[in-house]
Amino acid sequence: MTSYRLRWQRKRWRARALRKGRELKTVSDRTRHIGTDDVLLFCTFRNEDVRLPFFFDYYRKLGINHFLMIDNGSQDGGPDFARDQPDVSLWRTDAPYGDARYGVDWLTYLQGKYADGHWTLTVDVDEFFVYPFCDTRPIRALADWLDASDVRSFGAMLLDMYPKGPVGQTTYARGDDPFETASWFDPGNYVMTQNKLLKNLWIQGGPRARSFFATKPKQAPALNKIPFVKWRKPYAYVSSTHMMLPRGLNLVYDQQGGEKTSGVLLHAKFLNTFGARATEEAKRGEHYRKGQEYQSYAERYGADPDLWCQWSERYINWRQLEVLGLMSKGNWA
Amino acid sequence: MSLGVIMLVHTGFDRAEQMVRHWAHAGCPVVVHVDSNVPVATYDAFSQSLADLVNVRFSARHRCEWGTWGLVAASQEAATLLLEDFPEVQHAFLASGTCLPLRPIAELQRYLDAHPDTDFIESATTADVPWTVGGLDRERFTLQFPFAWKKHRRLFDLFVKLQQALGYRRNIPDGIVPHMGSQWWCLTRQTLDAILRDPHRPTYDAYFRKVWIPDESYYQTLTRLHARIVESRSLTLAKFDYQGKPHIFFDDHAELLQRSKSFVARKIWHDAHLLYQTFPLPDDPLRADEEPNSGAVDRVFSQAVERRTLGRPGLYMQSRYPSSDRQTSIAAAPYAVLQGLDDVFPDFSAWLTRQTGAQVHGHLFAKDRAHFADESEVYRGGLSDNARLRDYNGKMFLTNLIWNGRDQHHCFQFGPADTQDIRWTLAKDTNASIWVVSGAWSIPLYDSGRSASEVRTEAARLQRIEDKFLRVLRSPDARARIKIMTLAQFIEAPMDVLQTIIDDIAGHRGNALKEVPKMPDLTGLPDFLQDLKNQGMHPFLTGDITVGNTQQTIPAVRRKPYVISGQ
Numbered sequence: 001m002t003s004y005r006l007r008w009q010r011k012r013w014r015a016r017a018l019r020k021g022r023e024l025k026t027v028s029d030r031t032r033h034i035g036t037d038d039v040l041l042f043c044t045f046r047n048e049d050v051r052l053p054f055f056f057d058y059y060r061k062l063g064i065n066h067f068l069m070i071d072n073g074s075q076d077g078g079p080d081f082a083r084d085q086p087d088v089s090l091w092r093t094d095a096p097y098g099d100a101r102y103g104v105d106w107l108t109y110l111q112g113k114y115a116d117g118h119w120t121l122t123v124d125v126d127e128f129f130v131y132p133f134c135d136t137r138p139i140r141a142l143a144d145w146l147d148a149s150d151v152r153s154f155g156a157m158l159l160d161m162y163p164k165g166p167v168g169q170t171t172y173a174r175g176d177d178p179f180e181t182a183s184w185f186d187p188g189n190y191v192m193t194q195n196k197l198l199k200n201l202w203i204q205g206g207p208r209a210r211s212f213f214a215t216k217p218k219q220a221p222a223l224n225k226i227p228f229v230k231w232r233k234p235y236a237y238v239s240s241t242h243m244m245l246p247r248g249l250n251l252v253y254d255q256q257g258g259e260k261t262s263g264v265l266l267h268a269k270f271l272n273t274f275g276a277r278a279t280e281e282a283k284r285g286e287h288y289r290k291g292q293e294y295q296s297y298a299e300r301y302g303a304d305p306d307l308w309c310q311w312s313e314r315y316i317n318w319r320q321l322e323v324l325g326l327m328s329k330g331n332w333a
Numbered sequence: 334m335s336l337g338v339i340m341l342v343h344t345g346f347d348r349a350e351q352m353v354r355h356w357a358h359a360g361c362p363v364v365v366h367v368d369s370n371v372p373v374a375t376y377d378a379f380s381q382s383l384a385d386l387v388n389v390r391f392s393a394r395h396r397c398e399w400g401t402w403g404l405v406a407a408s409q410e411a412a413t414l415l416l417e418d419f420p421e422v423q424h425a426f427l428a429s430g431t432c433l434p435l436r437p438i439a440e441l442q443r444y445l446d447a448h449p450d451t452d453f454i455e456s457a458t459t460a461d462v463p464w465t466v467g468g469l470d471r472e473r474f475t476l477q478f479p480f481a482w483k484k485h486r487r488l489f490d491l492f493v494k495l496q497q498a499l500g501y502r503r504n505i506p507d508g509i510v511p512h513m514g515s516q517w518w519c520l521t522r523q524t525l526d527a528i529l530r531d532p533h534r535p536t537y538d539a540y541f542r543k544v545w546i547p548d549e550s551y552y553q554t555l556t557r558l559h560a561r562i563v564e565s566r567s568l569t570l571a572k573f574d575y576q577g578k579p580h581i582f583f584d585d586h587a588e589l590l591q592r593s594k595s596f597v598a599r600k601i602w603h604d605a606h607l608l609y610q611t612f613p614l615p616d617d618p619l620r621a622d623e624e625p626n627s628g629a630v631d632r633v634f635s636q637a638v639e640r641r642t643l644g645r646p647g648l649y650m651q652s653r654y655p656s657s658d659r660q661t662s663i664a665a666a667p668y669a670v671l672q673g674l675d676d677v678f679p680d681f682s683a684w685l686t687r688q689t690g691a692q693v694h695g696h697l698f699a700k701d702r703a704h705f706a707d708e709s710e711v712y713r714g715g716l717s718d719n720a721r722l723r724d725y726n727g728k729m730f731l732t733n734l735i736w737n738g739r740d741q742h743h744c745f746q747f748g749p750a751d752t753q754d755i756r757w758t759l760a761k762d763t764n765a766s767i768w769v770v771s772g773a774w775s776i777p778l779y780d781s782g783r784s785a786s787e788v789r790t791e792a793a794r795l796q797r798i799e800d801k802f803l804r805v806l807r808s809p810d811a812r813a814r815i816k817i818m819t820l821a822q823f824i825e826a827p828m829d830v831l832q833t834i835i836d837d838i839a840g841h842r843g844n845a846l847k848e849v850p851k852m853p854d855l856t857g858l859p860d861f862l863q864d865l866k867n868q869g870m871h872p873f874l875t876g877d878i879t880v881g882n883t884q885q886t887i888p889a890v891r892r893k894p895y896v897i898s899g900q
Binding site for chain 1: 579580585634637644651652709712722729730737
């Protein structure tokens with residue numbers, strides 16, 4: 001019964017994505033260059049000119065073959081920069097982000113059209129994918145190994161990175177590695193429960209729960225993500241990249257005591273760009289739960305928090321995250 | 334040259350071509366079998382690309398699906414061709430397009446020349462090997478398998494169950510004892526020839542055609558009939574994961590592969606350019622006679638299997654979330670829960686820290702905040718002392734605390750005034766040692782100087798809560814090490830109990846008590862408890878406290894400790 005209901009829900013969302021897809025206008029379409037084995041990246045952005053250069057560099061080094069980007073009404077040079085990249089296809093829409101289920105509808109539309117049969121990474125401009133052996137093996141190696149192991153989806157928890165000292169006092173220049181300054185994270189305060197309906201884990205915690213949501217923990221942002229998926233036409237993300245349908249794709253964890261292979265999305269949110277953004281987004285109210293999260297930031301710290309504490313850990317590499325238990329090599333050796 | 338190669342190819346033709354050339358240039362004739370599922374155009378292009386090599390043949394094509402007879406038929410076909418066309422071949426080596434020679438092929442040649450009568454084939458009887466997929470070891474030889482395991486898993490399983498229920502058994506042909514092992518072998522001409530020309534071959538083939546995964550058992554079984562010397566190991570280094578899928582080697586395995594001194598390894602990732610450049614290694618006379626030694630590789634891959642199947646106990650994370658009925662221990666390391674002791678001894682935590690060197694927390698689950706050992710706002714791992722955040726998921730607060738500090742022994746105080754949601758977690762955790770002095774909450778009430786009538790409601794509330802906790806601890810589901818005593822029992826002989834706790838926490842590092850915690854003056858306690866009773870509130874959890882046992886003096890000599898076992 002439940003699976004039947006979820007099936008209809010999925011179909012509704014796919015239909016909705018088709019409708020919302022009409023809001024997208026093609027800026028530059030290079031999708032004909034996509035090869036059959038290419039690993040694709042999907043991303044929606046808004047006013048991210050300052051972050052885009054490092055973003056493209058980072059993911060090209062990992063081995064992403066083609067970027068499919070949606071510009072949601074940027075007013076800076078970001079869209080022009082993205083358009084001129086040889087491996088980027090760009091669409092534009094000025095429609096409200098919130099009405100398109102925080103961009104998911106647009107992405108679902110493009111994924112249905114271009115991603116069928118491809119390993120597909122769906123991330124934000126401030127999320128940087130780290131997986132076991134990412135310093136020695138390209139993302140294609142991960143994809144091939146997952147294929148050989150009959151795995152269709154790959155989990156990577158969102159790990160909030162922050163600087164030491166007030167966030168507003170950092171300086172981030174175009175092209176910089178954000179983790180030069182935002183190099184700290186909380187190593188061991190994440191809590192999770194199982195979503196009985198969709199089977200995904202709901203993970204919360206980290207510096208945001210500790211600093212902004214200690215008195216209202218239920219509202220703390222979800223950190224569970226399933227960004228890397230061998231895409232099939234019928235698939236759809238449900239809420240951001242937190243969970244998917246069909247729900248079998250959400251089982252990126254083992255329930256018998258073993259560890260499945262998993263990665264991390266380093267979240268470069270807390271840079272000096274954060275203060276202005278928090279104020280703007282709180283006003284815009286286009287984000288999840290009407291930007292409540294951003295309102296909490298603005299209330300508590302005047303949007304200039306210091307998240308660092310004596311137990312913060314400085315990021316070194318994926319092996320460190322593996323040892324801490326934030327991600328796992330699982331069966332991959 | 335006396336080594337010939339049979340190569341099974343179904344994909345990755347550029348790499349396969351490269352491998353054929355390695356073998357052929359070293360003087361080994363190669364017979365290539367290409368899966369008949371491969372399109373003709375691809376096949377033609379592939380065979381064209383190798384047209385310049387005189388000692389390469391292509392054998393008739395069979396459909397090779399995983400776990401089916403086609404793979405055996407393909408190797409039979411190719412082996413026959415190899416033995417007929419190349420009479421100089423003394424050893425035949427079965428390889429795939431993703432098998433990469435690691436050492437110079439001449440070294441393998443010399444190695445085989447030194448063992449002219451030996452068949453290298455992993456071959457074990459089914460009773461002795463645990464490494465089978467799907468749990469079918471013996472039964473793969475005695476049941477029917479009309480449905481493909483990969484495509485129709487449910488039908489496959491159902492049909493197996495049906496046959497098991499009906500007690501169906503196929504007959505194994507006379508004279509053979511089923512053996513199985515890695516499908517990558519290296520057989521002598523004599524053995525291979527004997528297998529292929531065996532007068533009973535039609536019987537055997539008909540039988541194995543219906544065995545599940547025959548490529549892991551056909552040669553492995555029949556070799557035992559004909560071989561002079563069987564060396565039961567594969568010359569091909571191939572590791573399998575817990576599902577029986579082959580592990581893949583990547584560029585960063587180069588050193589590991591080199592150290593393994595194996596002759597051939599599989600599977601190599603198609604784009605592992607470094608491996609394909611590095612191997613086969615150039616001739617090195619110093620190493621030429623070394624035996625293969627895959628110990629390091631074995632360790633790496635068996636660790637991977639262990640992590641995938643067992644994981645790290647006490648760790649809860651995005652890809653490890655054991656369901657609670659699957660485990661007996663919840664936290665990552667042993668810890669102690671102490672209820673009531675800090676009511677008896679006001680300075681208990683500090684004293685216990687001095688005695689044991691453990692991390693002694695205050696009331697971690699207090700209503701106001703989590704009292705960490707150092708009374709800080711944020712503790713190891715970034716745990717906040719905020720009570721609401723803690724209570725949002727108290728179980729994971731505890732497991733995080735223990736996981737983050739699993740290099741130390743943790744103890745914390747607990748009591749009826751604390752948040753109680755955690756009690757079942759504590760009771761069910763085999764890593765917890767729980768010590769309860771019941772009724773000890775009466776001491777702070779007595780100390781407060783307030784009259785019995787003022788505190789009776791509070792006393793009743795604490796007693797009710799503690800009683801609930803005790804019931805949990807005494808339930809059959811409780812798996813922690815639990816020791817419950819009444820306040821009266823405890824103050825009869827406090828030193829013995831304290832010594833046992835310390836020995837338990839500090840293990841052999843525990844010393845005889847150097848120092849005794851200060852006990853408050855309890856002379857008025859019996860009267861206070863009597864007053865409570867007079868108010869109608871019976872403090873039954875304290876035990877029978879009389880004027881006599883509150884005046885006990887603490888002995889200065891250490892008595893012989895005794896061990897309290899679990900419940």
